[in-house]
Amino acid sequence: MNLTRWGARLPGTQRRSAVPAARGRSGEPVTATATPTAGTAPGTPGSADPADCLRVPGPGTATGTGEPYVSGVLSRLPALIAVTHGPAHRVGFVNDAYTDVFGPRGTGAPARDALPELDELGLLPLMDQVHRSGKPRTVKARKITWADGSSLTRQRYFTFTCTPVQVDDSDPERRGVLVFAADVTDQVLSADRLRESERRLHDTAVTLQRSLLPQELEQPDDLRVAATYQPGGTDAAVGGDWYDVITLGAGRTALVIGDVMGRGVRAAAVMGQLRTAVRAYARLDLPPHEVIQLLDGLASEIDATQIATCVYAVHDPSEGRLSYASAGHLPILIRDPDGTVHRADEPTGPPLGTGGWLHTSGTVPLGPGCTAVLYTDGLVERRHQDIDEGVDALTRALAGATGSPQVICDRLMRSLGVTSEHDDDVAVLVLQYPDHTGTDAELFRNASLELLGGVEAAPRARAFASGVLASWRFPVDLRDLGVLAASELVANSLKHGSPPMRLRLRRTDRRLIIEVTDGDDHLPRRRRAEPGDEAGRGISIIATIASGWGSRRTPGGGKAVWCEFALPE
Numbered sequence: 001m002n003l004t005r006w007g008a009r010l011p012g013t014q015r016r017s018a019v020p021a022a023r024g025r026s027g028e029p030v031t032a033t034a035t036p037t038a039g040t041a042p043g044t045p046g047s048a049d050p051a052d053c054l055r056v057p058g059p060g061t062a063t064g065t066g067e068p069y070v071s072g073v074l075s076r077l078p079a080l081i082a083v084t085h086g087p088a089h090r091v092g093f094v095n096d097a098y099t100d101v102f103g104p105r106g107t108g109a110p111a112r113d114a115l116p117e118l119d120e121l122g123l124l125p126l127m128d129q130v131h132r133s134g135k136p137r138t139v140k141a142r143k144i145t146w147a148d149g150s151s152l153t154r155q156r157y158f159t160f161t162c163t164p165v166q167v168d169d170s171d172p173e174r175r176g177v178l179v180f181a182a183d184v185t186d187q188v189l190s191a192d193r194l195r196e197s198e199r200r201l202h203d204t205a206v207t208l209q210r211s212l213l214p215q216e217l218e219q220p221d222d223l224r225v226a227a228t229y230q231p232g233g234t235d236a237a238v239g240g241d242w243y244d245v246i247t248l249g250a251g252r253t254a255l256v257i258g259d260v261m262g263r264g265v266r267a268a269a270v271m272g273q274l275r276t277a278v279r280a281y282a283r284l285d286l287p288p289h290e291v292i293q294l295l296d297g298l299a300s301e302i303d304a305t306q307i308a309t310c311v312y313a314v315h316d317p318s319e320g321r322l323s324y325a326s327a328g329h330l331p332i333l334i335r336d337p338d339g340t341v342h343r344a345d346e347p348t349g350p351p352l353g354t355g356g357w358l359h360t361s362g363t364v365p366l367g368p369g370c371t372a373v374l375y376t377d378g379l380v381e382r383r384h385q386d387i388d389e390g391v392d393a394l395t396r397a398l399a400g401a402t403g404s405p406q407v408i409c410d411r412l413m414r415s416l417g418v419t420s421e422h423d424d425d426v427a428v429l430v431l432q433y434p435d436h437t438g439t440d441a442e443l444f445r446n447a448s449l450e451l452l453g454g455v456e457a458a459p460r461a462r463a464f465a466s467g468v469l470a471s472w473r474f475p476v477d478l479r480d481l482g483v484l485a486a487s488e489l490v491a492n493s494l495k496h497g498s499p500p501m502r503l504r505l506r507r508t509d510r511r512l513i514i515e516v517t518d519g520d521d522h523l524p525r526r527r528r529a530e531p532g533d534e535a536g537r538g539i540s541i542i543a544t545i546a547s548g549w550g551s552r553r554t555p556g557g558g559k560a561v562w563c564e565f566a567l568p569e
Helices: 050-054 069-076 096-102 116-120 124-133 185-212 265-283 288-302 387-399 405-415 439-443 457-471 476-496 538-545
Strands: 080-085 090-094 137-147 153-165 176-183 224-230 241-249 252-260 308-316 321-327 332-335 341-344 362-365 370-375 426-433 445-451 501-507 511-518 548-553 559-566
Touching: 080 096, 080 153, 096 137, 116 124, 124 137, 124 153, 124 176, 153 185, 185 265, 224 241, 224 405, 241 265, 241 426, 241 548, 252 265, 252 370, 252 426, 265 288, 265 308, 288 308, 288 321, 308 370, 321 332, 332 362, 332 387, 341 362, 341 387, 370 387, 370 405, 387 405, 405 426, 439 445, 445 457, 457 476, 457 501, 476 501, 476 511, 476 538, 476 559, 538 548
Parallel strands: none
Antiparallel strands: 080 090, 080 176, 137 153, 153 176, 224 426, 241 252, 252 308, 308 321, 321 362, 332 341, 332 370, 370 426, 445 501, 501 511, 511 559, 548 559
16 A cells, blocks of 8 residues: 555645546546535634545545545554644544554644654654655654553554655645554564673673683793783674793793684684693793694694684793794784884794694893783784784884883773774783892892813802802701702703703792703603612702702703792792
8 A cells, every 4th residue: 555645635625536446447546535524614724524634535436425444444553653734743643553552642733732742752853854855754663651451551662654645745734744653562672682692692702712811810020921802893703812921930931822713612612722732832841933833733633724823932031032933923022121113023934733834933132121012913903904004003002102011001902993892802912021120139130150060060069059049148948958959950960961061040039040051952850769779869859849840952952950949928
C-alpha cells in the first residue's frame, strides 16, 4: 500500500472525482477524499470528521459518498499510527494501537496539544521538516513507558517514521504527516544483549592476555625496568604481543619481547608457549642467538602457520653492553645520556618458525645513564604510512623522553597516539642502566684480578678477595664465605680450565657476586663425590654456602663460573 497517497483534505475545498476502488479492474490509483461533516459550514477548522481524512470511495459510490476503508485498515494495524495535516499538525486520525499506549486522543487540535507525547519524544521538529521538505524522516529506538490496565508499568522501544501525505498538493493545509511507530523492543534488547556479551568476551580476552604476561616484572639489581601493554580495539579477539624480564644471575638480565601475528585464542596460545619456552631456555644462560635458534625450531613445531617475531637481549653490567639476537623484529632503540638515539639494526633474521636460518648475536653499548626501548609493531605501524616513518617518530619521541622507565613508557604511548581505541595490540619494554653517584656509588662496586696461573694464583686470589671485601665493609662471616667461594672457584679453574683467567668481584645493593672466567669452554656440573674421591667437592661446597651459582660460555670461547650471596637487610 502506498501510504503517501492517504491525506487529509480540509472542508470547503473542491472534491475530487470518484475513482474505482478496485485497481485491478480500472488500473487507476486510489485517491483519498475528504467529506465535510453534515451541518458544518465548509471551511470551518476542525469541522471534518477525523475519519474522513482517510476515506476512499467505495465501489459504485458517487462522489462525496464512501466508506472509511483506509481508516478501518489502519485502526487494526499493530503499529502506532497518527495522521496530522497542516503546518500546525492538526490531528486527523489515531489508531487503536496508538490509544492503547498513550490513551484516548482527540482529533482536530494541534499535535502539540493533542499528542503531547510526540513533543516529549522530540518528533514535532522532525514533523516540521517532513511537512516542509516532503521527505520522510526516521528516529530509531525511542523508549516509551506506560501503565496498562493491570497497574503494571510497561516499557517498549519504538522506531518512528514520519512520512509526508498529499506531498504534491500546493496547499500546505492539505499536506500532512503520517506518524508510523514500529515496535522494535526485541531488536533493541537483542542488541543490548549482544553488546553485553561482546563486552564480557572482550573483558575475558583481555584478562586471558594479561594472565599470559608477567604479573609483576622482575627487578634486577642494576637495571630499572617498566613495561606497558595496551590491547587493541574493543573486539573479543586476543592479541599475541608479549614481553618478559628474566634475571640470569651474576648481575646479568635477559629481556625479551615478541609478537605473534594475528588475533584470537590460537595466537594467544602460541604466545604463551613461546614465553614459557624463553624462560626455560634463558635458564641455560645461552647466548642470544642460540635462544632464538631454539625458539625457531619450537615455533615451527607448535604451529607452522603462525608467524612470530622476537628479539632476545642480555645485559651484562660488568661489560656495559647489551647482547641481542632478532628474529624479524623491529630494532631496539638506545638513548645515550646526551639524548642521542641509535638503532640496533643488525644482525636480524627471518621470523620464528621459518627454519633453515643460522641466527647470530650482535652487541650494542649500554652503559650507565643509557635507556633502551623494546616494542612491538602496534606502537609504530599505521595504515597510512610506512613503518620506517613510525620508527623515526618513536626515535624522535625517545630523544626527548626523560624520567623513570614507567614515565617514558607513558610518554612514548602518548607521543605515538596510542589510545584505548587503537586497532592493534601494543607492548613496550623500557630499561634504564642508572649512573650511580654519591651514596649509590658505594653500593655498586667492581673489582677484578687477572690470574696468570701457577701455584701462587690461589693464594693471590684469596688475598685479593679478602682485601676487597674488607674495604667494602662486609660483616666478617660474609667476608669469610666470600673468600672461601673465591678460593674454590679459582681452584676449579686452575684444575679444569686454561688461561687467561680472571677473578671478578661485584657488589650491588642486594648481593655479592663472585665470578671466575677462563679460556676453556667445558662447563662444570655438580656431582656427588664418593668418600675416596680427591676431587669433585668444589662445586658442591659453592652450592652449599652460596645463595645461587651457575656457569655459562663466554663469547670468546671460554666460560664463566659464578656464585652470589644475598646481603643482609
